[in-house]
Amino acid sequence: MHVDARIQQSVVANLSARPLPVRCGPFVVGLDPAIEHPGINYATPVPGAPISGADVTALVAAFRSYGRKPRLEYVVSSAPGLEELLLAAGFAVEERHEYLVCTPGSLAVPPAPDGYELREPATDADRAALVTAQHAAFGADTIAAEADVARVRRLQGNGGVAVMVVAPDGTCAGGGQAVPPHDGVSEVAGIAVRKPHRRRGVAGAMTAEITRRLFAGGGELAWLEASGEDSWRVYERVGYRPAGRRLYIALD
Known part of the structure; x- marks a missing residue:
């Protein structure tokens, strides 16, 4: 499996383990009723799942029903065309990040600084x-x-x-x-x-x-x-x- 797909699937699994996970069509929404921060409560698409404008509308409604800000984080290549659907629905880009990966073979462990x-x-x-x-x-x-x-x-x-x-x-x-x-x-x-x-x-x-x-x-x-x-x-x-x-x- 390509690394992008592995990373995106790990995000799906992480959100599915939230205290209140919600499956909404091709999306998984990870919610924590005790914490309102949007960095904790957000959605991500299931890799490879087809997504329509109607799916985005349903996702927004799901967020509103739980009193949370509609927000997504995802690997771009896992959902081609999703950004255009979201922008058409009024979403705005917060940030674009490049992610980095590490394997046991590439890890270098420095000593802790003196006294720490x-x-x-x-x-x-x-x-x-x-x-x-x-x-x-x-x-x-x-x-x-x-x-x-x-x-x-x-x-x-x-x-x-x-x-x-x-x-x-x-x-x-x-x-x-x-x-x-x-x-x-x-x-x-x-x-x-x-x-x-x-x-x-x-x-x-x-x-x-x-x-x-x-x-x-x-x-x-x-x-x-x-x-x-x-x-x-x-x-x-x-x-x-x-x-x-x-x-x-x-x-x-």
Whole structure:
């Protein structure tokens, strides 16, 4: 199976494991009733399924019925013509990303920076610290809610990976995770480092450690997206290589 199809099928599986998965024609909508963020609640097409304008209309209605913003993320090649249908229905492109992939043979694991510890969160207090650090790194001055903690706990319980970075002063400097693998494929996401701890090799070490743990558990292919040139270089240094394109698109 082509890597694009494998990545897209892994997204379908990930959304199908949400607390409230909804199948809507050729789409799977992954919903979490406890979290309203559109980055958690979105849809993706089933690879190769034919899609019509009527299917898009039904998808929008499904999102509205659950009080969520209609939004999709998908590998572009998995649904030719879908973008045109969505634009005709009033959707607007949020972002276009090139995704990168890593295999056990390409992974390079650097040592953790001096004084920093990389470990899996073992308690709910750890999980809250991880998510709070992610929020801070992404510019949100909010602490983790119980729903956030439950999401990380569920991810770990289902075979995913979460890693937190403990700074020399004992605080959580950042964190990230990988979703439970599907057919050997998993997305690495949420890589975040608080500003005072950046440019020390923390992000690269954390990304590599998450990926290493994923492969140690039987994963075959890890993928992620870079938010800019700096993160792109970080991921390439630990063995990730560009492989395909994804689209983020939503209806206000």
